[in-house]
Structures are given as structure tokens and as C-alpha cells.
Amino acid sequence: MQSSYKLKFTPIAEDDLDRMYMYILKHLVAPKAADDLMDDIEISIMRLKEFPYSGSPVQDDILRGRGYRKLIVKNYIVFHLIDEIGKQVIIMRVLYGSQKYENIL
Template sequence: MKYKVSLSPEAVSDLIEIKRYISEELENLASAERTIATIMSRLRQLEEFPYSGASLSSKIAVDTGYRYLVCGKYLAFYIVGKNDVVVDRVLYGARDYLRTLFGELTE
């Protein structure tokens, strides 16, 4: 069974910002295009293997339903539904992605 993979508006915005940052700030359009191609290639794999990414609960003690997929230096955060996969965010791996995803986490 093939899952339908879709991107949230935030994930689309993340991809646009990734490409803009690499091509404009780092002045490397070729690298920006390769990075986006790598991310999109990895996301397409979710059509066949939606559970290939690790559960985010392996990193934090709360079950969020999120899974994450390593896409080079970036992490794609997604949720698997019955017939679909929704990619919620695509964030730089060294970034404080938990704060970006959930805001301030309280103990």
C-alpha cells in the first residue's frame, strides 16, 4: 500500500527558507538545490515506508505521535495516518527542534 505524503504549510515554508538561506546567505545555489532534492527524495520514501523514521518518543518521555526522518543535516517531523503521512516541519538538525515544535516544555 502506498501512503499519500503531504506537506503542511509550515513544512513548505521551512523548505522555502532552507533554500533561501543556503542560496542567498551562504551564496551556494547548487548546494541549496541539492539539499532540497535530498530532502524531497527522503520524503518520497515515506510513501512506501512510513514507519522508517524513528518515533520522537525515543528522544523525549512524551508520546507526541511524531516520527522523524533524517534528511542529511535536516530532520523531517511527520505523523502517520491510516492512509497518509503529513510532514509537519523540516528543521535543521542542530537547531533546538523540540522548542520549535512544542514551545517551552515545562517539567
């Protein structure tokens, strides 16, 4: 059995999650939907600790060459890198699925 990886969030990924939550909460006035989405994202990200390669490589050649992987959660994409030496999964960004991520990452 492989050992568990640590999770590390970049500050911008934390901001992505905060903005996403506040948008659904304040603009869509849907507190339950905001809470449910955050729960789903958290559960999916926590799974990466045990299964870091469960997401798929991104399609963009340059980003894939840098090691970027993606995990789709509902309408959102969790972009992450795997640090084998440090045994950690680094959450780089969490973006809405229709965003052109190639220009954002």
C-alpha cells in the same frame, strides 16, 4: 505489499523548506548545494510514501506520545506523523538538526 501512503505538508513545513532553500541560495551563495539538498530531502520524503515507518520515533516523551517520528537527511530533520486511517504521512516540520525541536514542534 502495503499500499502507498499520500503525503501532506503543513504550511509551516513548506515554509521551512522555502526558508532553508533561500538561506543556502542567498546567504551562502551556493545554488548547487541548495538544489542538491532539496533533491535529497525530496527523495527521502517520497520514500515515506512506501515506507512510512522508516523514520524513528523522536526521543522527547511528549512528542513521541503524539506520534511524532523523525527522518534525518544530511544536517536536517524531517518531522512527520503517520495517519493510518487516512493512509497519509503528514510532514510537520523540516528543521536544522541542531535546533531544539522540543520547543518548536
